[in-house]
Amino acid sequence: SQTIHQWPATLVQPVGSPLSLECTVEGTSNPNLYWYRQAAGRGLQLLFYSVGIGQISSEVPQNLSASRPQDRQFILSSKKLLLSDSGFYLCAVRTVSNYGYTFGSGTRLTVV
Amino acid sequence: KNEVEQSPQNLTAQEGEFITINCSYSVGISALHWLQQHPGGGIVSLFMLSSGKKKHGRLIATINIQEKHSSLHITASHPRDSAVYICALQGAQKLVFGQGTRLTINP
Numbered sequence: 001s002q003t004i005h006q007w008p009a010t011l012v013q014p015v016g017s018p019l020s021l022e023c024t025v026e027g028t029s030n031p032n033l034y035w036y037r038q039a040a041g042r043g044l045q046l047l048f049y050s051v052g053i054g055q056i057s058s059e060v061p062q063n064l065s066a067s068r069p070q071d072r073q074f075i076l077s078s079k080k081l082l083l084s085d086s087g088f089y090l091c092a093v094r095t096v097s098n099y100g101y102t103f104g105s106g107t108r109l110t111v112v
Numbered sequence: 113k114n115e116v117e118q119s120p121q122n123l124t125a126q127e128g129e130f131i132t133i134n135c136s137y138s139v140g141i142s143a144l145h146w147l148q149q150h151p152g153g154g155i156v157s158l159f160m161l162s163s164g165k166k167k168h169g170r171l172i173a174t175i176n177i178q179e180k181h182s183s184l185h186i187t188a189s190h191p192r193d194s195a196v197y198i199c200a201l202q203g204a205q206k207l208v209f210g211q212g213t214r215l216t217i218n219p
Contacts, residue, residue, distance in 0.1 A: 032205065038153070044198070044209045051205065059206075088153045101145065101207070103155040 002027040006091045006104030013111055019064075019078040021107050023091030026072065032094040033074040035066055039087045050074060086111045115139050118199050118210035126218055131186040133213045135199030138180065143202035146173050146184050148195045149212065158184070160202075189217045 006023045013019060025031055035047045046059045048066035056066050063082050067075045074091060091104040116137045125131055135144070146158040159166050159173040161182065166173050170189075175182040186193055194217050199210040 034206065043211045046206055049206055057205075090153075090155060092155075100160055101157050103147075103157070106153045106155075108153065 002031070002093055002095060002102050004091055004093055004102055004104040006107060008107060009105065010108045011110070013081050013109065015083055015111055016080045019076070019081050019085070019109070021076040021089055021091075021109075023074045023076075023104055024072055025074075025093045028093065028095050029071060031072070033068060034092040034094070035074065035076050036090040036092060037087045038090065044090070048076070081111045083111050085109065114210075115208050116199060116201050116210040118197075118213050120213060121211065122214045122216075124216045124218065125189055127190055129189050129217075131189050131193070131215065131217075133184045133197050133199075133215070135182045135184070135210055136180060137182075137199075137201055139201065139208075141201045141203070144175055144182050145200040145202060145207065146182075147198040147200060149198060150195050155198075158197075186215075191217045191219050193217050 003026045004023060032051050034049045036044045037047050038044050049057050050068040053068055053071055063085060064076060064078050086109055089107045089109060092101050094101050119134045143160050143162045145160050148156045148158050158171060161173055161175040163177060170187045172185040184197055194215055196212040196214050198212045200207040
């Protein structure tokens, strides 16, 4: 079965600093990968998804970017964090074979 | 109007009660997911449904495609069931999430 490794679990960063969150997947190949954000008291919002290496679809205009340098690696980045980037970030994988989803454990980001 | 609506938004019950959480949607879907989010934020996939009914332990999920409605039931609820339950619609490439139902089971 597939597993997701997402790190770090918590992060406190100053405004204007860069960000890099990494997500790696095991137990599957050629998955669809997703980055979601959940602001405090809000529902999950899709930020980016990728159906293959080097392919990124962006759902909302924002201060963030994503990259997929390898089949099972998905990275969320920012050059300069804003206060509004604070939230809970989740990586998810969807296997092409059975369309089920597995979610990472999440990163709680606080921008101060 | 949101594509997916969950009710209730908050639900508090006593241990042992039968719980029902509802999800209504307005678009065509290939499947519907029920997810559980614990206080720490981690999300677990409970069910993926495209028709009928699925059961796993004390959890039962049903879907009526014609009426665009799904329900999640918990039998013999327990305090460890306390969590946010999220309904999500499966589109071509992505999920569309409901706002979630916060369930609290008191001992």
